[in-house]
Amino acid sequence: MSRTVFIAGAGTGIGKTYVTAALVRRLRAEGRDVRALKPIASGVPPTGDPAFADSDTARLLAAQGIPVTPESIEACSPWRYAAALAPDQAAAIEGRAAVLSGIVAWCRARIAVADGAVLIEGVGGLMSPVTAEATGLGWLRALGCPALLVSGSYLGAISHALTACEACRAHGVPLAAVVVNASVGAPTPPETVADAIRRHVQMPVIVLARDAPCPDALAALV
Template structure:
C-alpha cells in the first residue's frame, strides 16, 4: 500500500487543511485512505478536539482516532525533538520510520497520508529532518506551500532539497495565505519554475474541492507505488 508524505515549505502553511480536503475527496471516490502524524508538538490535551490530528480524524470519519493517528504528542509548541526532550523523551528517526511502516501494513489498498511536522528541512530528531524521514520511507512527497510574498523562493528551495535527495514530488499545492497576493497570480508566476511537478491551488474556503488533486494522485501514484 503506497504512502504519501505531506510536507511543506514551513509551519502553519496549510498541510492539515490540504490533507483533510484530500481525504474527503478520496473517500468520495471510494478510495481507501488513512492518515498518520508520526509526531506532534504544540498539542494541548485540554483542546485536543482543535488539534491537527483531530481534524484528520474527523475528515476520516473516525472522531475517536486522534490517538491512533498521532501516537507521539508533546505539549510545547517547539520543534518535535526539543518538545520531546522537555518531557524527558528522545526522538529517534528509526522509531518514527518503524511507526509509519507499521501503519502502512494496516491498510492493504489505498493511500496512507503521512503528515510531517513543519517544513522539509525542519528537524524531527536531534540529527534528522523531515527530508531524512521521507527518504528513509522511500515515499513520494506532496509539497504544500503558502501563497504569501516570498513563497516562490521557499517552494523552489524545498524542491531543490527534495530532488537532490531523489524524492519523487507527487505535486505542489499552493495553499492560500491570509492577506497575501492573489492566489491565482502567485500560482501563475510559480508554475514555469516547477518542471514536471504538477501544481494545484487550495483556496481557503470550506467548499474547496480537492477532487482534481485526488484524481491526479490516483492516476499517477496508486497504480505505480509499492510498499515504502
C-alpha cells in the same frame, strides 16, 4: 496495494493539515479507503482539553469520520508534544526523545496493513528537525515514498517552495506536485503564486482555495 503519499511543507503553519483533510474527504466521497496519519505533532493540548478539538490530530480524525478517543489519537499521532516548537526541542522539554528508525518503522507497519491510500502528514517545514539527528527531509527519504509539497501564498512563499523543491531534487525525493494553499492576508492570489512556481518546476502546481473542495487534479495524484 496501498498508495502512500507524504504531505510535506515548505514551511510551518501553512496548511498541511488543511490540504490533507481536504484530500481525505474527497477520497472518502469517492468511496476510496484512505488512512491519514500525523505521527509527530507539536503544540498539542492535553486530550482532555477542549482546545484539543482544534489540533491537527483531531482535524484529521474528523476528516476520516473517526471518533476522538485515546486509542484513535494514539493510532494517528503517537509522538505528541505540548510545546509549539520543533519536535526535537519540544521532546527535550518533556525529557523525551524519538529516533528516526522508530518513527519510520511505525509508519511502515501502518502502510503494510492498509487496504487503500495512506497519507502521512509531516511536521513543520521540510527541513524542521524531527529528532535530534534527523530532519523532515531525512524522514521522507527513509520512507522512500512520493510527496506532495504544500506551500502558502504569503510574501516569500515562492522562494520557500522553490527551495524545498530543490532540496527534494538534490536528495532524490520524488515530488508528485506542489499544492499552493491560500494564506490569510496574502498580498497576491494563490493563483499568482502558483503561476510563479510553475515556471521553475517540472511537476503539477495545484491551487487549493480557502473553503473550496479538493481539486480533481489533486485527488487524481493519490
